[in-house]
Amino acid sequence: MSSDPDAPSDATSTPDASRSGETLLETRGLVKEFGGLVATDDVSIDVKRGERVSIIGPNGAGKSTLINLITRRLEPTRGDILFKGESIVQMEPHQVVQRGISKSFQTASIFPDLTVMENAQIAALAAEHGEFGFNFLTHRDKLTDVHELAEDTLEAVGLLDRAHNDAEDLPYGDKRRLEIGIALAAEPDLLLMDEPTAGMSPEETQATVDLIEEVKEEMGLTFVLVEHDMEIVFSISDRIVVLNRGGVIAEGTPEEIRGDPAVQEAYLGGVEL
Numbered sequence: 001m002s003s004d005p006d007a008p009s010d011a012t013s014t015p016d017a018s019r020s021g022e023t024l025l026e027t028r029g030l031v032k033e034f035g036g037l038v039a040t041d042d043v044s045i046d047v048k049r050g051e052r053v054s055i056i057g058p059n060g061a062g063k064s065t066l067i068n069l070i071t072r073r074l075e076p077t078r079g080d081i082l083f084k085g086e087s088i089v090q091m092e093p094h095q096v097v098q099r100g101i102s103k104s105f106q107t108a109s110i111f112p113d114l115t116v117m118e119n120a121q122i123a124a125l126a127a128e129h130g131e132f133g134f135n136f137l138t139h140r141d142k143l144t145d146v147h148e149l150a151e152d153t154l155e156a157v158g159l160l161d162r163a164h165n166d167a168e169d170l171p172y173g174d175k176r177r178l179e180i181g182i183a184l185a186a187e188p189d190l191l192l193m194d195e196p197t198a199g200m201s202p203e204e205t206q207a208t209v210d211l212i213e214e215v216k217e218e219m220g221l222t223f224v225l226v227e228h229d230m231e232i233v234f235s236i237s238d239r240i241v242v243l244n245r246g247g248v249i250a251e252g253t254p255e256e257i258r259g260d261p262a263v264q265e266a267y268l269g270g271v272e273l
């Protein structure tokens with residue numbers, strides 16, 4: 001348990017969630033080569049606790065590759081990734097999740113035949129047990145925790161009234177909300193989102209953006225977003241990192257990025273953002 005008197009009291013916060021300003025994630029000289037192709041070219045970025053950072057760039061710029069390196073789905077060719085000051089490049093993907101990095105919109109994160117509540121419970125159970133294994137003596141308390149966590153998660157993403165529907169019967173936008181919920185059930189410090197609004201109607205997109213804002217406010221979450229929709233990027237980000245051909249060509253606040261001629265040239269061929 002936390003002895004930090006400043007620690008927020010809600011169940012979803014970690015004991016050190018109040019240390020905003022601390023660097024949570026850092027990549028150092030990160031390189032990923034696929035054969036002769038340099039997909040990630042010497043990328044050094046940092047993300048502070050509580051920040052909302054968007055990664056933008058043209059098709060093939062290396063955005064998804066960077067996310068997949070951070071989640072350890074891809075092996076870097078060179079460089080280091082630090083999370084809470086600890087190198088994670090030798091870790092397995094599940095260990096990275098345990099350290100507090102969660103990615104939403106992973107393919108097939110939903111079990112379609114199970115109810116919304118069962119999906120949330122499985123995610124909460126995985127978060128509770130993780131690599132620590134199953135402890136028979138604490139089974140009862142753990143299960144109570146899991147039920148509460150699943151319920152809190154569904155409430156946070158606005159799906160509690162659909163808890164007993166089969167996941168496959170949810171409308172598309174609600175499925176994406178459930179995916180966010182599944183990622184949140186792991187109680188991450190850092191949420192990575194790769195194109196969360198892809199394939200959504202304008203209404204669903206707005207609802208998802210509102211949800212991301214709510215979650216950020218309620219949970220004090222730090223997130224890194226890959227998104228093509230510039231309206232979303234400019235409205236939601238504290239800071240924007242621009243990639244082109246694997247390298248960082250600009251970094252700054254939405255205002256700074258909007259006025260950056262190099263970004264306009266590289267990213268949109270000179271069209272004003």
Ligand SMILES: Nc1ncnc2c1ncn2[C@@H]1O[C@H](COP(=O)(O)OP(=O)(O)OP(=O)(O)O)[C@@H](O)[C@H]1O
Nearest residue numbers: 034037038039057058059060061062063064065066
């Ligand atoms: N597994 C892979 N094997 C070989 N090349 C790859 C692989 N994954 C990505 N690439 C290449 O690396 C480069 C960066 O791809 P990546 O998917 O990271 O870009 P992106 O910025 O996410 O693009 P998009 O916006 O189109 O999703 C591209 O040239 C891509 O073809």
